Amino acid sequence: AATLVGMLKAPTRYSPRRYPERSQKRRNVVLSQMVKSSYLTKRKYDELKKQPMKINYNRVSQSDGLAPHFRSMLKKELQKWCKDNPKADGTAYNVFVDGLQIYTSIDAKMQGYAEDAVAMHMKKLQQDFKKHWGKERPWGNSKDLIEAAQKRSDRYRSLEKQRKTKLEISRAFRKPVPMSVFTHAGVRDTTMNPLDSIRHYLQFLNTGFMVMDPQNGHVKAYVGSIDHKYFPYDHTTSKRQVGSTFKPIVYATALNQGKEACNYYPNELRTYVDYDDWTPRNSDDKYGGYYTMRGALANSVNTVSVQIVMEAGMDTVIQLAEKMGIESDIPQVPSIALGTAELSLQEMVQAYASFANGGYKVEPTFITSIKTATGKTVKTFNPNKHKERAMKREVAETMTEMLTSVVDSGTARRLRFKYNLPNTIAGKTGTTQSHTDGWFMGYTPNLVAGVWTGGADRRVRFRDIGNGQGANLALPIWGLFMKRVNDDPRFKRDANKKFANYSSNLEDDLNCPAYADFPPITSGPDYVIIEEEDMTGPSDFRYDDEEPEIKRAPAPTYPTRPVEPAKSTTEQQPKRPSVNSGGLPDNSNSGIVRGSKIKGKLRPPSQSGSGSTASTGGGNNDGKGNVRFFKIPGAKEKSGSQQNLTAPRRNANPDKPKVVKLKNAPKVKKKEKKKKKFGERLKGLFKRKGND
Numbered sequence: 001a002a003t004l005v006g007m008l009k010a011p012t013r014y015s016p017r018r019y020p021e022r023s024q025k026r027r028n029v030v031l032s033q034m035v036k037s038s039y040l041t042k043r044k045y046d047e048l049k050k051q052p053m054k055i056n057y058n059r060v061s062q063s064d065g066l067a068p069h070f071r072s073m074l075k076k077e078l079q080k081w082c083k084d085n086p087k088a089d090g091t092a093y094n095v096f097v098d099g100l101q102i103y104t105s106i107d108a109k110m111q112g113y114a115e116d117a118v119a120m121h122m123k124k125l126q127q128d129f130k131k132h133w134g135k136e137r138p139w140g141n142s143k144d145l146i147e148a149a150q151k152r153s154d155r156y157r158s159l160e161k162q163r164k165t166k167l168e169i170s171r172a173f174r175k176p177v178p179m180s181v182f183t184h185a186g187v188r189d190t191t192m193n194p195l196d197s198i199r200h201y202l203q204f205l206n207t208g209f210m211v212m213d214p215q216n217g218h219v220k221a222y223v224g225s226i227d228h229k230y231f232p233y234d235h236t237t238s239k240r241q242v243g244s245t246f247k248p249i250v251y252a253t254a255l256n257q258g259k260e261a262c263n264y265y266p267n268e269l270r271t272y273v274d275y276d277d278w279t280p281r282n283s284d285d286k287y288g289g290y291y292t293m294r295g296a297l298a299n300s301v302n303t304v305s306v307q308i309v310m311e312a313g314m315d316t317v318i319q320l321a322e323k324m325g326i327e328s329d330i331p332q333v334p335s336i337a338l339g340t341a342e343l344s345l346q347e348m349v350q351a352y353a354s355f356a357n358g359g360y361k362v363e364p365t366f367i368t369s370i371k372t373a374t375g376k377t378v379k380t381f382n383p384n385k386h387k388e389r390a391m392k393r394e395v396a397e398t399m400t401e402m403l404t405s406v407v408d409s410g411t412a413r414r415l416r417f418k419y420n421l422p423n424t425i426a427g428k429t430g431t432t433q434s435h436t437d438g439w440f441m442g443y444t445p446n447l448v449a450g451v452w453t454g455g456a457d458r459r460v461r462f463r464d465i466g467n468g469q470g471a472n473l474a475l476p477i478w479g480l481f482m483k484r485v486n487d488d489p490r491f492k493r494d495a496n497k498k499f500a501n502y503s504s505n506l507e508d509d510l511n512c513p514a515y516a517d518f519p520p521i522t523s524g525p526d527y528v529i530i531e532e533e534d535m536t537g538p539s540d541f542r543y544d545d546e547e548p549e550i551k552r553a554p555a556p557t558y559p560t561r562p563v564e565p566a567k568s569t570t571e572q573q574p575k576r577p578s579v580n581s582g583g584l585p586d587n588s589n590s591g592i593v594r595g596s597k598i599k600g601k602l603r604p605p606s607q608s609g610s611g612s613t614a615s616t617g618g619g620n621n622d623g624k625g626n627v628r629f630f631k632i633p634g635a636k637e638k639s640g641s642q643q644n645l646t647a648p649r650r651n652a653n654p655d656k657p658k659v660v661k662l663k664n665a666p667k668v669k670k671k672e673k674k675k676k677k678f679g680e681r682l683k684g685l686f687k688r689k690g691n692d
Helices: 002-007 020-036 042-048 068-084 108-133 144-152 154-161 166-174 194-202 243-256 293-298 302-312 314-323 334-338 345-356 393-409 475-487 489-495 504-509 678-688
Strands: 101-104 177-181 188-192 205-212 219-223 239-241 264-266 270-272 290-292 342-344 367-371 377-380 426-431 437-443 448-455 560-562 596-598 601-603 626-628 658-660
Touching: 002 020, 020 042, 068 101, 068 219, 068 367, 108 205, 108 219, 108 475, 144 154, 144 194, 154 166, 166 194, 177 194, 188 194, 205 345, 205 475, 243 293, 243 302, 243 314, 243 334, 243 345, 243 393, 243 426, 243 437, 264 302, 270 302, 290 293, 293 302, 293 393, 302 314, 302 334, 314 334, 342 345, 345 393, 345 437, 345 448, 393 426, 393 504, 437 475, 448 475, 475 489
Parallel strands: 270 658
Antiparallel strands: 101 367, 177 188, 205 219, 205 448, 239 342, 264 290, 367 377, 426 437, 437 448, 560 626, 596 601
């Protein structure tokens, strides 16, 4: 106390931190005055004046304490608010001197758990990254990355202001100087030249993590990087390609248009000639069979996602994204189905909140209220008081159910077996091309959280999908955070909460196998009955260019319905293959129906006699006139017994993609093809006619 009183005359001159000896003398003067005024005895004074100055000074910077990136963002928002909202006397508020009380949405406990999760995972990930590259550098021998980072540094700008030449700047960056550098083990004091320090920091993987209440938009946790002091850039606002985390928006658009979640799509390579011969591929490069929306989303099947965005329309997908809260520009190209749009983590968290809250758009809320120094409320913030609907409630519920499959049995299943999270969780992983960005978006009934992880430069990345996928880069932060939240008694009730009960109709709509060799069906005008052919022996009933031997796989049980007797007609009827047990897959055996493709139609092989009807004695016929049936994608039933079996060709060779031309597609400049010589054209002509 005596030291503080002594500083009143000249705070800087008698500062105990800057001038401890001078401050001690001043302190003793104050103590002697206390003796004169009988506030202190002479004996006590002689005892106290001999004691040395004890200083426990810790300088607090913007980077210290909880949520430094959040506070940095808040500072800008508050300064803007103070400028736009003057006091009653017309003067502007000063956020630093007016004693305003700022109430935020941040939960201190959750914020602590979030920062711990980031620190724990990123430390291990950086160790794996260092082992992965060894003595190599991710950017190789490229000098442009180092030069660009050098010019962005404060040291370079300072030397430029001093009018230093390029040679002098180059020498300064190669001269070793004492400095403190960041490591995940703690700040390390060392001697290093500035150029090496730039290389040191470029090799770090970074992250952004944000947690929000999907009902009211209150942001509960906010982490902008691995360390605010050494990496002040806020990665919750940076825009990067979002990968497969954008796919749910594509699927939701299709559902909003009335498409069914149990619609089956072929997992086949397709070349889109109207988009510069673009051929989207799956990350595992595996093709074949048919996926429902649910199965394709759980396994992140790229080929199906592109088919869905083509059906739904790119402009419609973009409109829904905007309704969900995404404000960044999204290019109108089919590759947005694979997440080529560059969006921020905050936008993605806001968009996923619409799935969690039943289809409403909610804005992230950082400040709840502002009060004066006397406690008078100046402003209350509630931007989500009147929420706008982004999609139908049924669509949001269907998407939530589909996204739970991603966590329970899809690409995010390590939340179950590694982190042992019992919560009801829906989510989606995302990985961009060349494993540059890793994402995970996940939500529970009360929290929606998103994670992005990657390098500051896109060349700083893992070289393999095992290390570079979103499930390895980003998901662990989400899992570690939620594990801590579950262990906190304060949040126990939230951890046990379930998503809203679905209607029986919705459960029925989702009650379908995720994958099949051929799409199962139930009923409807687009279903055609085809009789089964014995696949146990040789058969000439197959697609053109397809190998006779087909790999079989288990498939779900198919429904049955009575076969109506064929109507008599004088017209020529198409011949059908006979019904046998090997034709369509069931619980006991499986196979595929094969036929020759002529002008887009499936044609059975020539048979003696007239067209046959379903036999009641064998194969998949149950003896009561019931026969299993199969939906040909795109087929429509004609009146009478004549069927138009139009279907896309099964792509047995993944190296030979199906060519797709779209109606009303924008014109894209095509690559010029070399004209074949006359001899080559003649040879091809003979080959098509079957000649040697």
